[in-house]
Amino acid sequence: MTSRSTPSSTYRLQMRPEFGFRDAEQVVSYLGALGIGAVYVSPVLDATPGSTHGYDVTDPSRARPELGGEEGRLALADAVRAEGMGLVVDIVPNHMSVEVPSANPWWWSVLRDGSASPYAHHFDIDWSRERILVPVLGSADDLAALTVEGDELVYYDHRFPVSGSTEGTPQEVHDRQHYELVDWRRGNAELSYRRFFDITTLAAVTVERPEVFDDVHREVLRWVGDGDVTGLRVDHPDGLADPTAYVRRLREAAPDAWIVIEKILHPGEALPGSWPVEGTTGYDALGDVSGVLLDPAGEAAFTQLAARLGVPTDYAAVEEEARRLVTDSILVAEVRRIAALLQDVEVEAARAAVAETMIAFGVYRSYLPEVADEWAAAIVRATARRPDLGEALAALDEQVRADPAGELATRIQQTSGMVVAKGTEDTTFYRFTRFAALNEVGGSPDRWGVGVDEFHRLAAVRDAGSPATMTTLTTHDTKRSEDTRARMAVLAEVADEFAELVTDWHDRCGIDEPSLDLLAWQTLVGASPISDERLSDYLLKAAKEAKLRTTWTEPDEEFEQTVVSWPARVRAELGEEVDAFVKRITPAGWSNSLSAKLLQLAGPGVPDVYQGTELWDFSLVDPDNRREVDYDLRRELLDRFGEGLVPEIDRSGAAKMLVVHRVLTLRRDRPELFRGYTPLRADGPAAEHAVAFARSDDLVAVATRLPIGLERRGGWGTTSVPLPEGRWTDVITGAQVEGGDTALADVLDRYPVALLVKEGVSS
Known part of the structure; x- marks a missing residue:
């Protein structure tokens, strides 16, 4: 619609x-x-x-x-x-935040008045339990640190309402409340309200x-x-x-x-x-755009490199292990709450069946009864993996299907997304680091890219079925920014060289955890230039998310110190070598960035530009991607575009901003040009390096893929793209070409991308 x-x-x-x-x-x-x-x-x-x-x-x-x-x-x-x-x-x-109870008037009321609060059912609380568990203590013994101040219970910086009398010891006052303060371990296992993922300070809303x-x-x-x-x-x-x-x-x-x-x-x-x-x-569009720019020839070399360094290469096995960690150690309370709803099944079998089914989901969740295929597939996969749970899984399947709107079906569907997100995106993506540019929200790291024909098919489907959907390349939740990802894509074109370098660098300056080590080298190259502090912060977060050598809740301080000191160590020992390699691949990364941006901006859907990414932005996962944006610089460049500047492709990123400005201005002023989608197929020796499509009879977009390979080939040569007869103007650079079998060397003479408007069509 x-x-x-x-x-x-x-x-x-x-x-x-x-x-x-x-x-x-x-x-x-x-x-x-x-x-x-x-x-x-x-x-x-x-x-x-x-x-x-x-x-x-x-x-x-x-x-x-x-x-x-x-x-x-x-x-x-x-x-x-x-x-x-x-x-x-x-x-x-x-969900809503309950981290600071006094800041949330609904939660404060619930803590104070329990089930009598007018907001008692605004939160997804198990009111069959005697008290609301609030996991805030460092340990069970910390109740001794409680004090009473006025009509509040105080635990260090945390304050909670007191219902009734404040007489007696703080422990006695606490024991009379509708809530019970507990440590995080007990909270994970027994939490009495639904949370957002594993974040106990975010309580689910009904x-x-x-x-x-x-x-x-x-x-x-x-x-x-x-x-x-x-x-x-x-x-x-x-x-x-x-x-x-x-x-x-x-x-x-x-x-x-x-x-x-x-x-x-x-x-x-x-x-x-x-x-x-x-x-x-728009994450689906992100995967399509990034995928079509990836060289399939690089997969074997990266797989071999990962195996040589000891990084797992069986994606399914890594994902299953990570999801099982989530069901068995992190979301224990949720699994128990769901299993208790399963009738006529022994408790442990019920818990195992619930966990196994959520581990087996191929997508975030099912939408019963409207979409039942994924539910059925998850049951089949779970049964194949654990035939000993056959009866329990059959009972689960039967009871869910019998009442798809009931509490059992509802809760398991709500929770499967938590297992997938925490197990896959927030754990597997930091363990299966064979080629980190593929480890993106909505993506599958074992799916190496998207062919040109498949890219066109998916774009046509989007145009026909959801022309007003959002498309994106960077969000506040992406694991890395579009420009970091675009430069990393170059590594697939120089996979053998990169593998040889990393093998040598690893021997001289590696991190003693294989998955993090390989991720670190890719990140160092992809996000360069990057400060030691930014890279340290990122790697420390990655290590904690991987949950292999350290975690958020049980840190290994000695290992973490090794991680934090790694960037400075690499800079001192290998800085010149790394910089030289980055310098060689940077122009190809710029080409990929411009191509990705044009494919997104000119393609079907409503394109989003994440703050600051109109210039080069080599950010990593949050909070790195929330850094301040220099809008004065961007205003100055925009003024210069108005004066006729067509910048060179260089470190300033001005060329990318020009692409953004010209394409989006045309979209806004001439929306009729962006209706429809027709693939255009280049012809000639370098045809595989072009991605081109028409959005209407009067608008054609052309982008370059695999720029290293194109350079090795000697350029476009006689390769051409079919344009309807007439004169066409590239709205980005102002260059003009004649229609027919038009030489790509002419179309892409200045930039690796072009947006062509037919003469007589106002731009």
Whole structure:
């Protein structure tokens, strides 16, 4: 579907106390001049004090004061409207933050009054339990540290409400409350409320209840009704009890808004057809674009390198092990709660069957009864893996299918996404590091790229079925930015050379954990130049996420110190060698970056530009990707484009910004040129190095792939691309070519990309 509020493009701004509504307001005119159709902001409802991302909402009834509050929000909305742009807001329906109880009035009420609170059923709490477990203690013995101050229980910096008398010892006061403070280990095993993934400070909200939906969305929907907000991005729908009912209710409440959902589609998966939304937030397009630029010839060399270094090469085995770690050690409370709903099955068999089924999911979750294929496939895979659980799995299957809207079916579907996300994205992707550029949200690291024909097929499907879906190359959740990924893609073209270098570097300066070691070398090269501090922070996070030598909860300090000191050690011992290699592959990385950007911006869907990535941006996973953006520099370059500057492709990144500016301005001003999708096939000796398509009779996009191979071949030679007769102008550089079998050497004379508009069509 396509809403009348569908923007021509979006630009993502990460709101935080250091970059609030007033700061966003200051960049609106720049974004309009850049060609952006809508400003797209991270969550702006009140959140945990000091939050740098806003997904930890504490009060959905007001704009966040730390960002500038209602006054700032209205000023931003007015500025966006005056520029003729839309405003898209990220919303979080699945959970709320309970990290600082006093900041969340609903949670404070629940802790104080228990099941008598008017918000008792706003959270997904197991009220059959005597008390709400709150995992905040360092150890069970820490209750001795409790004090009473006024009508609050205090544990260091944590404060909790007291219901009733404060007489007696702090321990006695605590024992009379509706909550029980426990340590994190007991919380993992016995938690009495549903959380977001394994984050106990994010408590799940029951938006499937109409009154809760209204309370959660009332303020944001008021903004939509007032015309201040034109689009909504929905965070994590897979955690909801009934995503289908949710998106239908949201559509009814915001019939004219552009709505996209953060649904992670695995290769081959599609959105349920009944969802009245424009599409996803674009990870599927990211995988297609990155995949078509990857050289399939590099797979064997990287597999051999991984094996030589001791890095696992059996992806399925690594993924199964990581998911089992999640079900057996991290989400124990969730597995137990689901298993208790399975009737007539022995307790341990029920727990094992539930865990095995979620481990076996090929996608995040099933959507019963509308989409039953994945549920059936998961049961089959689980049964094949654990035939000893055959009876328990059969009972689980039967009971889930008998009541697909019941609590058993609902909870296992909600939780499967947690197992997949934590087990695959947040664990496997840091253990299976054969080629890290493939380790991306929604991707499959064992699926080496996408062929040109498959890329065209997927783009045509997107154009026909979801032309208003968002497309992206970088988000706040990607494991690395688009430019880092684009340079890493070059490594597949020089796989043998890189493998030889890494083998030598590893022998001289390796990290004593194979998966992290191979990830480190790829990251060092892909994100260069990078400070020691940034690289240390990234590697430390990667090591903790891998959960092999250290973890967030049980750190190995000696190993972590080795990781933290590694960047400085490498710089001192191998710096010149690494820099020389990076210098050689950097131009090819720039080519890949420009090609990826053109394929995204000119292709089907609504392209999003993540903050700052209109210039080169070699960021890594959050929080690295939330660094400050220099908008003064970008404004200066934009002014120079207006004066006729067509920059060289160099370290400044100005060429990328020119591509973004020219393509998005054309999309905004001439949307009729971007309707339809027709593959164009190059002909000649270098045909495999071109990706070209027409969006209409008057618009053609051409991009370069595998630039190292193209250079080895000696360039385009006689390779041509078929253009309809007439004169065509590249809106990026201003160069002109004649139609017919047009030489790619002419089309791509200045840049490795071109967006051609037929003469007589105003640009």
